[in-house]
Amino acid sequence: FRNEISPRQHLLRQREFTQAEAQLFLSKEQKENFEAFEEVKSEKLPFWNEQLQKDEKEPALISLQEAIDKKILKNKAYAWSLYLVYNIFTQVGIPKEKIRLRQHWSDEKAFYADDAWDLEIELNSFGWTECCGVHDRTTYDLTQHAKFSKKDLSVRLDSGEKIVPDVIEIA
Numbered sequence: 001f002r003n004e005i006s007p008r009q010h011l012l013r014q015r016e017f018t019q020a021e022a023q024l025f026l027s028k029e030q031k032e033n034f035e036a037f038e039e040v041k042s043e044k045l046p047f048w049n050e051q052l053q054k055d056e057k058e059p060a061l062i063s064l065q066e067a068i069d070k071k072i073l074k075n076k077a078y079a080w081s082l083y084l085v086y087n088i089f090t091q092v093g094i095p096k097e098k099i100r101l102r103q104h105w106s107d108e109k110a111f112y113a114d115d116a117w118d119l120e121i122e123l124n125s126f127g128w129t130e131c132c133g134v135h136d137r138t139t140y141d142l143t144q145h146a147k148f149s150k151k152d153l154s155v156r157l158d159s160g161e162k163i164v165p166d167v168i169e170i171a
C-alpha cells in the first residue's frame with residue numbers, strides 16, 4: 001500500500017490507492033542469463049531511453065535482444081521484466097500505440113538504482129502518465145535491511161556461494 005501525499009491531477013492521483021508490487025530476487029549471474037528472456041527476446045517494445053528524450057525524438061520500437069545488444073538495457077532479467085509489464089497492459093486492452101517505456105534520466109533515478117524505467121500510457125485528459133515502474137534496485141534494499149536489523153539476509157546459491165541478491169522491483 002502506498003499513500004500519495006500530494007494530490008494532483010484531479011482523480012488520476014488520489015490521496016490513497018492500492019498498488020501491486022513484485023520483487024524478483026536474483027544473483028548477478030541470473031540477471032545476465034535469465035532463461036525466460038529467450039522466449040521473448042524478439043518482442044519489440046517502444047523504448048524511450050534517456051538519449052532519445054534529450055534529442056527530443058520519439059520512442060524507438062526495437063526488440064529486447066537489440067536493446068540488450070545496444071546496451072539500452074543492462075541485463076536479460078530486467079528486459080524480461082519490462083516485457084512482462086508491457087504485455088500485461090496490452091492484454092488488458094491498452095492500445096500499443098498509447099504505451100511507451102520511458103527511462104529515468106541519470107539525475108532522476110534513485111542513487112541506488114542501476115536502472116529505472118516507467119511504463120507510461122497516453123491519456124486523453126492528462127497526456128503521458130506513469131502507470132508502472134520497473135527498477136533495478138541492486139543489493140541496496142537487502143544490504144540496508146541487514147545493516148539496521150543486524151540480520152543476515154544473504155542466500156546460498158547451488159554452487160555454495162553466499163550472496164546478497166539483487167532486487168528487480170515492478171510496482
